[in-house]
Amino acid sequence: PGRDAVASGNRLYDEGRFEEAHEQYLEALREAPDSPIAPFNDGNALYRTDEFQRAMEAYQQAAESGDPTVDARAWYNLGNALYNQQQLDPAVNAYKEALRRNPADADAKHNLEVAFEQLQEQQQEQQNQDQESEQDENSDDQQDGDGQQDESSEPEQPNDQKEPDDQSTPQPDQEDQPQEQPEPGGEPQPQPGELSREEAERLLQAINEDPGEIQRQRRTTAPVRPPRRPW
Numbered sequence: 123p124g125r126d127a128v129a130s131g132n133r134l135y136d137e138g139r140f141e142e143a144h145e146q147y148l149e150a151l152r153e154a155p156d157s158p159i160a161p162f163n164d165g166n167a168l169y170r171t172d173e174f175q176r177a178m179e180a181y182q183q184a185a186e187s188g189d190p191t192v193d194a195r196a197w198y199n200l201g202n203a204l205y206n207q208q209q210l211d212p213a214v215n216a217y218k219e220a221l222r223r224n225p226a227d228a229d230a231k232h233n234l235e236v237a238f239e240q241l242q243e244q245q246q247e248q249q250n251q252d253q254e255s256e257q258d259e260n261s262d263d264q265q266d267g268d269g270q271q272d273e274s275s276e277p278e279q280p281n282d283q284k285e286p287d288d289q290s291t292p293q294p295d296q297e298d299q300p301q302e303q304p305e306p307g308g309e310p311q312p313q314p315g316e317l318s319r320e321e322a323e324r325l326l327q328a329i330n331e332d333p334g335e336i337q338r339q340r341r342t343t344a345p346v347r348p349p350r351r352p353w
Contacts, residue, residue: 123153128159148164165181166199195220198350210241213233214234235325
């Protein structure tokens with residue numbers, strides 16, 4: 123049940139008719155509510171129409187299938203949707219889940235590093251802003267308490283803030299080319315540059331124990347890699 127609707131949705135998806143593909147995937151879900159393929163593909167169709175919140179809900183449903191291959195791909199695409207919405211912390215967690223289920227996924231590793239580096243920069247920027255705000259408040263209190271200050275003296279000017287590094291914000295590629303995908307339940311196809319399980323575990327451990335290591339390894343931010351296509 124639902125296979126014909128999924129196949130029809132895939133044809134529409136490949137033609138760029140994403141809203142119509144979405145309707146077919148919904149029909150497949152009505153026919154086979156427990157199928158993980160229909161919500162995964164529906165998430166992709168919604169992603170392409172910038173319906174990121176609804177896409178995330180579809181990916182979350184697909185990620186609960188219990189099939190490691192489907193789950194890994196759903197977590198990966200969920201990470202991309204979260205990243206696109208600048209929800210960096212949950213995006214990092216989604217890429218981690220994808221790697222735990224498929225340690226050989228080099229794209230998940232790449233995107234995890236990109237999202238994590240940006241999250242660290244975002245947190246550092248917020249910390250700097252909080253410190254500047256606190257300094258401004260202390261300065262205002264000091265000026266209010268100094269009634270004898272020479273009115274003719276010029277107040278000190280704040281230090282110029284440094285401009286952030288000019289880095290383009292990476293966005294998931296919306297025009298990835300079709301590629302063969304593994305059948306649900308099968309082993310992921312090996313890809314050039316894939317990770318071993320040990321490498322993936324070391325990466326996850328490094329992020330948990332020494333967040334600065336990722337930034338030391340990556341000095342430039344590269345675009346995140348595209349979402350997985352429908353089955």
